Amino acid sequence: MPLVRVYVSLKPQLLDSAGRTVGDALKSLGYAEAEDVRIGKMIELNLTSFDEARVREMCDKLLANPVIETYRFEVVE
Amino acid sequence: MPLVRVYVSLKPQLLDSAGRTVGDALKSLGYAEAEDVRIGKMIELNLTSFDEARVREMCDKLLANPVIETYRFEVVE
Structure with a gap:
């Protein structure tokens, strides 16, 4: 079962008060x-099947806020 | 300037309700x-100098809760 790790970061120009x-x-x-x-x-997404375009959609729609965040992901296994 | 990324995860046996x-x-x-x-x-830790033992201390003391979380880190640059 593919494991995908998505890393979501606040855009560098924004103040990260928690950080x-x-x-x-x-x-x-x-x-x-x-x-x-x-x-x-x-x-960490445990997926029954991996499709890069669909993972990108998940990020854009739900996992990251593209206004203030950037993301990258990798397939771990 | 060394950049260290620390990844903190909830222990697998614990329920991750947000997830x-x-x-x-x-x-x-x-x-x-x-x-x-x-x-x-x-x-993401931007450090003026990298010392593995000190980063481990930072994780154990502040960045992770060893009771419920595990961590790993990598030196990126």
Whole structure:
């Protein structure tokens, strides 16, 4: 059964406030090397069959918001 | 500047209700091949320097909850 991993990221020009908060927390824990943190989603799809065009449709329609997010996906197995 | 991507997943034995909801939504949109969906996090760390043991610490202390989540990470550049 194909496993597809979809990675959804906020567009780089948008402020990621959750990422900012995590970055600040890392710094306050002593990890001064944490210069910038951004948080995205990893969506694992177990599919009965893989069709690239259909996975792209799923991303465009539901899994990502193309106004503010970008995505990429890979077939893992 | 090293970029590290941390992938955080809910442990497989735990119910992922958000993933379940997305899976149901995909099926109702006509994507019957979406057998199972699980949602995790992708955390991008821009570091001034990379030290594997320190990144592991960041994951254990803040980025993942080891009780319910697993993680892996990769150095991208």
